[in-house]
Amino acid sequence: MDRRSLIKKGAVAAGALVAANSATKVSxxxxxxxxxxWRMVTSWPPAFPILQTGVEEFAKRVGELTQGRLTIxxxxxxxxxxxxxxxxxxxxGSVQCGHSAAxxxxxxxxxxxxxxxxxxxxxxxxxxxxxxxxxxLKLWEEVYSKFNLVPRPAGNTGVQMGGWFNKKIEKMSDFKxxxxxxxxxxxxxxxxxxGAVTLLPAGEIYTSLERGVIDATEWIGxxxxxxxxxxxxxKYYYGPGWHEPGSTLELIMNKKAYDxxxxxxxxxxxxxxxxxxxxMLSEFEAxxxxxxxxxxxxxxxxxxxxxxxxxxxxxxLSEETxxxxxxxxxxxKKVNDDFQKFKKMLAPWNRLTEKAYYDFML
Numbered sequence: 001m002d003r004r005s006l007i008k009k010g011a012v013a014a015g016a017l018v019a020a021n022s023a024t025k026v027s028x029x030x031x032x033x034x035x036x037x038w039r040m041v042t043s044w045p046p047a048f049p050i051l052q053t054g055v056e057e058f059a060k061r062v063g064e065l066t067q068g069r070l071t072i073x074x075x076x077x078x079x080x081x082x083x084x085x086x087x088x089x090x091x092x093g094s095v096q097c098g099h100s101a102a103x104x105x106x107x108x109x110x111x112x113x114x115x116x117x118x119x120x121x122x123x124x125x126x127x128x129x130x131x132x133x134x135x136x137l138k139l140w141e142e143v144y145s146k147f148n149l150v151p152r153p154a155g156n157t158g159v160q161m162g163g164w165f166n167k168k169i170e171k172m173s174d175f176k177x178x179x180x181x182x183x184x185x186x187x188x189x190x191x192x193x194x195g196a197v198t199l200l201p202a203g204e205i206y207t208s209l210e211r212g213v214i215d216a217t218e219w220i221g222x223x224x225x226x227x228x229x230x231x232x233x234x235k236y237y238y239g240p241g242w243h244e245p246g247s248t249l250e251l252i253m254n255k256k257a258y259d260x261x262x263x264x265x266x267x268x269x270x271x272x273x274x275x276x277x278x279x280m281l282s283e284f285e286a287x288x289x290x291x292x293x294x295x296x297x298x299x300x301x302x303x304x305x306x307x308x309x310x311x312x313x314x315x316x317l318s319e320e321t322x323x324x325x326x327x328x329x330x331x332x333k334k335v336n337d338d339f340q341k342f343k344k345m346l347a348p349w350n351r352l353t354e355k356a357y358y359d360f361m362l
Contacts, residue, residue: 036261038072038096043083043104045202046076049224050283051249054155055099058251058276065268070261072097087252091147096257099154102140102250103184110325111143111332114339115151117247119186119318121339124156124246124281126346131248134342139335148255152273155249155280158288160241161225162306163218164209164234169306172313181205181217185321186243192317202228209233218243221284222291231295237303242314249280 040059044052052074059072075095077083086098087105103116114121115136122130130136131153140151163182167174176194180187187197200208200217208214210233217234218241219225231237251273258266295301306314326336 033069034262035068036070036265038070038257039080040072040074040097040099041077041079041081041086041089041095042074042098043077043086043100045083046079048076049227050280050287051099051155052076054276054280054283057279058099058154058272061272061275062268065272066265070265070268087147087149090252090254091149093148093254093256095254097251097253099249099251101247102151106184109143109147110328111335113185113325114332114335115140115143115248115250116184117244118322118339119189119243120245120315122246122343122346124158124248126343126350127156127246127248128153128277129346130339130342135338136342139338143331143335144252145255150253150255150258152251152253152270153248154251154273154276156277156284157220157244157247157249158281158284159246160218160244161221162238162241162243163216164225164230165216165236165238166209166212166234167215168236168304169238169310171307172310174310178216179214181208181214182243184243185318185325186218188321188325189243189314189317192321193313206230206233221288222295223284223287226291226295231298231301235300235302237295237301238306239303240306242306242311242318248277251276 040055042052042055044055046052056074059074063071075081077086080095081089084100084104086100087108089095090098101116102112102114105112117127121127127136131140137151137153144151163180165178167178169175172193175190178190178195179198180190180195181198181200182190183199187199191197198214200214205214205217205219206229209217209230217230219228219230221241225231225237251269253269258269261269292303296303322336326332
């Protein structure tokens with residue numbers, strides 16, 4: 001029922017319409033005064049640090065910004081829908097919004113992978129530049145529009161670690177026969193290198209590594225990796241995370257639900273998502289740095305950098321793999337072309353400034 005048209009018709013007409021539809025309670029309050037109650041599902045376990053706790057802070061912030069006119073009830077992965085059921089739940093409208101990572105939906109939407117992270121792609125700062133000052137967000141909205149979704153950047157892990165290994169990686173041939181838990185495009189690259197890639201849920205990784213079911217695993221970074229206890233069952237901890245150099249997390253909103261909001265509530269959601277994007281990356285950076293210091297004290301662990309020849313080999317295979325994936329459909333090619341163009345544009349500036357600074361100062 002169109003509340004604006006009711007107001008224009010006047011109280012008499014509105015009263016007659018309400019009487020004729022006695023089962024429907026109609027408020028003649030201006031749209032901006034209406035209160036909305038949303039449900040939000042995530043891919044993260046209950047109370048999972050930074051990710052789930054960050055989302056809960058986001059919901060609280062939306063309530064503050066809207067003075068309670070938009071409240072969001074958050075459900076962790078598995079509480080309302082499975083962790084990887086977020087996309088479908090929000091797309092169908094069974095819930096109004098969700099928090100996850102776009103590359104989880106590669107099977108539903110090939111182009112989605114670029115909006116989280118791709119091997120040797122942009123870091124967190126570069127991803128934000130692409131989204132906010134390039135074509136990244138416009139392309140993301142275009143890709144998701146067919147699924148009835150509105151996306152927003154809402155967090156970033158920063159550069160991840162390369163993973164935990166039970167043998168040294170000194171040359172590309174060391175990947176042959178290596179049983180590794182690694183998802184996404186990174187997994188396809190390891191498979192090209194001769195590895196045996198497997199996908200395992202979080203709860204099975206530690207025991208699989210301990211029992212030799214897998215030889216290596218990637219996760220996120222020192223803070224979460226320590227909580228998982230990988231340092232107890234794997235000796236070599238490699239960086240950098242070539243496969244996920246700046247993994248963006250996503251807020252996805254059901255388009256119909258989003259369009260029903262007045263402009264000021266949409267602005268509050270956009271503002272809270274941008275705040276979460278900054279705060280989550282900041283928390284990852286600080287806590288990973290502190291956790292790394294603790295790991296360095298553990299004599300069981302060797303913290304190593306992948307050799308240059310290995311990184312060069314992985315980069316070559318990554319470029320081949322990304323081109324193959326981008327060629328699968330026109331939208332993926334469109335997104336990849338823009339992504340690579342933006343990355344190429346940033347590179348000279350990054351080499352002149354950030355790379356030169358870190359190489360010299362640290």
